[in-house]
Amino acid sequence: MSVRFAVVGTPGDRRVTLFRDAVVAHGLAEPLVIPWRDVLTGRELAVPAGSLLRVDSPGEDAETDALLRGPGEPARVGGGEAWYRTFTAGLDRVAAIPGVRLLGDAGEIGVMFDKRRCHAVLERAGVPVPPAFEAVSYADLRAGMAERGWHRVFVKPAHGSSASGVIALQVQPPPGDRLKAVTSAAWIDGGWCNSLRVRAYAAEHDVRRLVDFLAPDGLHVERWFPKASLDEGTFDLRVVTVAGTPTHAVVRTSRVPMTNLHLGGRRGDLGAVRSRPELWARVLEVSARAAACFPGSLSTGVDVMVGSDWRSVVVAEVNAFGDLLPGLGDISGNGRDTYAEQVKAVVEAGFEATGKAGAGQR
Template sequence: MTVRFAVVGTPGDRRVTLFRDAVVARGLPEPYVVPWRDVLAGHELGAPAGALVRIDSPGEDAGADELLRGPGDPARVGGGAAWYRSFTAGLGRIAAIPGVRLLGDVDEIAVMFDKRRCHAVLAAAGVPVPEAFEAVSYEQLRAEMARRGWARVFVKPAHGSSASGVIAFQAHAGRIRAVTSAVPIDGVLCNSLRPRTVTEEAQARRLVDFLAPDGLHVERWFPKAATGGRAFDLRVVTVAGRPTHAVVRTSRAPMTNLHLGGARGDLDVVRGRAGLWERVLEVSARAAACFPRSLSTGVDVMVGSDWRSVAVAEVNAFGDLLPGLGDFSGHGRDTYAEQVEAVLTAWT
């Protein structure tokens, strides 16, 4: 019997195209595409009987974004709680497609898209993570920072992705400094590729209180190692629970996301440190083990300024978009080809 794949995504999206290429390269039929718009609009869903269904990101689609959190500029910040309710309802509809097998567990995906729940799951499993608390207002943020004696934190919307609305916040000696990708454009807070720095407390208060109703996850600042004057972390992709690909992300700003001006660094800088690379791989595998029914995860691993300690910042359900990157084993497979290989040979 011929193996048949299907993918829930946006037709023409780069992720869908790369996965399609990996499937076709194995001599298999092109994956059947279930559009996220159909999922979110409540249309009847179907896929070939027995298909192996990959769930991909609903991002990069203005129509899907409108169905997820209502009309507005797709680049706007906020609306995460509404987005999450619509998204998880969509996951439920995907799980109900008859006669197919999912390559990503919808309950695990839902946990990964709630930073508070994901952090709790990782911590309970003994995975090293920064200390954290939840906040519902700027006042609570400042009060809890003072109570804990923390001067620097990352304030993250509970359901955001791609650093949307994230604030690198510090308060010391009566002064504050907040670096964020949320920039006002025509009166609307939107994600910008050029993060701004806020030093006026009234502006920081407005920003935090605007985001707070959707839920805030606040993490203690983890001092990162630096190379060439740029702090860095790693995105480690796991497939079938095993780390297979990694990229070093470097930046002079607090956020290392490549789309915010971060740059790919030299992975050998990490691999060449005795014991460090092994710790990165071990922690990534332990994080992936918290989501055993998910074929792939993207684990964001921070290396401490001591070049020994490591901590997991996030686990991403759709964190495998690393085009042009080969696997550790030297087979030359990208993240998508690695997943197809795992499904066809080993993963259950």
């Protein structure tokens, strides 16, 4: 039986290109690419019956971004609720294409793009996660922190990605009143925009203004988890799973709270983590348990934090499109990248794709 792939993505996006290369290298026909712009503008989605359909990231295409959250500067912070509403409606359109099977369950993707719901799913499954609460304003945030006796938190937009709008907030315990907020958000030309330079704010009115700007889209507040240090910085890991099994990983180190590589984070020494057998086993076990919460998703990117004691392990997030680790982090020893691993899992290992949207998740 011939296998035919199709991809919903942005033509020219690196993810789409790498998946296409993996499919062709496996001796299969080049995947059909359905642009997100077609999905979001209501155009007919003609996909050959029997196709295995991969849903990929909308990427950084300015036109697609405008369709998702409205016109504006693509680098702007905010608009996550509108983005999410439009995005999940697009997922429903994709899931309704007749005769195709999805390699990523549409409902599960929707859950992974809502940090509050994803955290709840993981917690119910017994996956270790930092304690968290939701906030609707700066005043609500501070009240929630005071009620719990927390002085350090991560404030995350419910539907953000790439650390957009994320704030690492430290508040001095009483009787002090100093605070420090570290974020990549910057006030530029009358609006909040993402910057490649992480900065710190110490004036409460600045922090209040940013939090209250983000709050209408929903805020997920996590207790600060003290992370282990490596290479002169704290670190976390992105662990990619394929068909529920951890296959690739990368260590991300940074001297600031955010370890994202585009914000100055660096790839760290994975061997230093793997050299601790008990710790490494916990990392893999926790990653697999997180992936098991999303059984209809061929691949997940699990963000794992190792505690400063080098023993405790928690999951920060699970990413639906977290497999972009080209040429790095193969932990299975087979020499395949994340995309080749996914193609093999489908073609040779028989990963069961779904034809339904939201099986058990929405």
